[in-house]
Amino acid sequence: MKRFSIFSLARNALTGHRNWGKMWRSPDPKREYDVIIIGGGGHGLGAAYFLAKEHGITNVAVLEKGWLGGGNTGRNTMTVRSNFLREDSVPFHEMSLDLYHQLSRDLNYNLMVSQRGMITFIQSSAANRVALQMANTMHIYGAEYRMLTLDEVKRRIPIFDPSPDMRLPVRGGVYQPRASMVRHDAVAWGFARAADARGVDIIQNCEVTGVRQEGGAVTGVETSRGLIKGKKIGMAVAGHGSVVASMVGQRLPIITQPLQAWVSEPVKPILNEIVVIRSYYGTYLMQSDKGEIVVGQGCDPYPSYAQRGTFPIIEDATTSMLEVFPSFGRLKLLRHWAGMLDIPYDGSPIISKTNTKGFYIDVAGSGGFKTTPAAAKTFAHLIAxxxxxxxxxxxxxxxxxxxRLVQEGGVSANR
Amino acid sequence: MLEIPCPWCGLRNENEFICGGEAQRKRPADPDRETDEAWADYLYNNANPKGVVTEWWWHVSGCTLWFKIDRNTLTHEITPIEELPE
Incomplete structure (x- = not known):
């Protein structure tokens, strides 16, 4: 791996940036691997990276049916945070934040981590109670989550309407200073480059169509590029968990739902923090580094693999956003998209063995992007x-x- | 916007309804004799197919009828399968 540095930048600038070279190889699949990871998004590539780096397992293939990071890694709203409710969730998400804040250095790849902080508006006594409960749980695990008065919220976010006349006036806020925005594509690319450098084969345009078994244990996968043998198989497919797990007859406690997001045209900096408005589904908005206002909400409330959403969510989110940010009514919509989330019954990730020996699953759940490094690290540990x-x-x-469920209300799908 | 065919009200907008999940789920006749795994399978696991699924819908903001439809989770094509009982 050629290291990126100020010197490599200067050297390549002198030659017109024509000689950077490929960031990873595109090898043909070998006949056999120690570990096969299905899914070349952040979770799969990250798991391969940690397998090689922390467990010395480098005979690893990552199989991706499309292109790297072309699934939910490229479709989320870039937010990473750890404001969760349960004692099993908070340390896990804290580890993810810790890793995100150090990975740029470890991977020698700039993930453009922008520590904006997140403010959830308090617009009801119920929201206040949940915020206090979360703050107390989080303090136990050393995660800062601070209540803000209305004046403090106004100082940080001058553009919202603090008047008491609306349906649910803003009474205050709760603030996680460490919440950040991370360049999502860079997470896939950074992990891919670092994993490739340690010998992992990344194979794109290679769809897994079946899993071979013998005596209750996996022996390999059938793919669009032929049979590939493997002793252990890790599934890290966002939005297709049930489809792939059914190849070994494993039923999962999940449903697949679309999560929509949309962005406005870019405008000058006006919103520093990531903001959550307590609407029926929970609306969140932030301003990207490019200046677009990014808006999202909870999932469409029924199963779908369509990778598109329907209108009621957009209407509800826009209504609640405009109530608190009336000036955003002048913004023009630029793009709108949806990703498919595998939502476990209790909202928390599933990182687990299955009934089939050698078949492991990482179901990202509804917070797949924010958990990427922690899920990848713990998934690699489980496989190894x-x-x-x-x-x-x-x-x-x-x-x-x-x-013993890990019931999470703090996820976008469950709000 | 999905339009859900309610047997009583006809085609109505999706936000009048709540999706009640997969309809082939069968409650075990005697839960006390089931293993924890079988009970959990009934409670939590889904077929979650990419394609046609028979599911319950509840017209909660309308006539409050529970009914079943066939819905394709990939194309969102919906086929009514229930007639109104006489």
Whole structure:
């Protein structure tokens, strides 16, 4: 791997940026690997990176049916945070934030982490109660989550309407200073480049169509590029978990739902923090580095693989946004899209073994982007050692039979 | 906007309804005799197919009828499968 630095930048500037070279190889698949990862998004590429870096397993293939980061890694709204409700969620998401804040250096790749902070508006006594509960849980794990008075919110966000005349006036806020925005494509590319440098084969345009088994254990995968043998298989497919898991007859406690987002034309800097408005579904908005106002909300409330959403969500989010930010009514919509999320029953990720020996699953859940590094690290640990990482012990499939769910209200899909 | 065919009201907008999940789910006859895994399978696991699924819908903001439809989760094509009972 050619390291990126100020010197490599200067050197390449002198030659007109024509000689940068490829960031990763595009090898043909080998006949056999120690570990095959299905899914070349942030989670899959990250798992391959941690397998190579922390567990010394480098005979690894990442199979991607399209292009790297072309799924939900490229379709989320770039927000990473750890304001969650449960003792099993907070440390896991804190580890993810820690990793995000150091990965640019580890990967030698700029993830453009922008620590804006996130403010959730308090617009009801119920929201106030939940915020206090979250703040208390988070303080136990060393995560800062601070209540703000209305004046403090006004000082940080001068553009919203603080008048008491609206349906749900803003009474105050709750603030996570460490919440950040991260360049999402860079996460896939950074992991891919670093994993490739350690010997991982990244194979794009290679769709897995079946899983071979012998005596209850996996032996390989059938793909659009032929049979590839593997002793262990890790599934990290966002939005297709049930489809791939059904190849080994594994039923999952998830449904697949579309999550929409849309952006305005770029405008001058006006909104520093990421803002959550407590509407029926929970509307969030932020200003991207390019100046666009990015808006999103909860999932469309029914299963869909259509990778597009329908109008009621847009209408509801726009209504609640304009109530608090009336001036945004002048913005023009530029783009709108949707990704498909595999939402587990309790809203928390599933990082687990399955009934088939050697088949492991990472179901990102509804916060797939923010958990990427933590999920990748703990998934690699599970695949390498066959037992879970201490921070993912409670995230196995067995929690559904034992009844010890990790119920999360703090996820976009469950608001 | 999905238009859901309610057997009583006809085609109505999706936001009048709540999706009640997959209809082939069968409650075990005697839950006390089930293993935890079988009970969890009934409670939580879904076929979650990419394609046609038979599911319950509830016209909560309308006539409050529960009914089933066939819906394609990829194309959003909907086929009514229930007639109004006499």
């Amino acid at each position: 050692n066959d037992f879970p990482h201490p921070l993912a012990e409670k995230l196995g499939l067995d929690r559904f039979a034992s009844g």
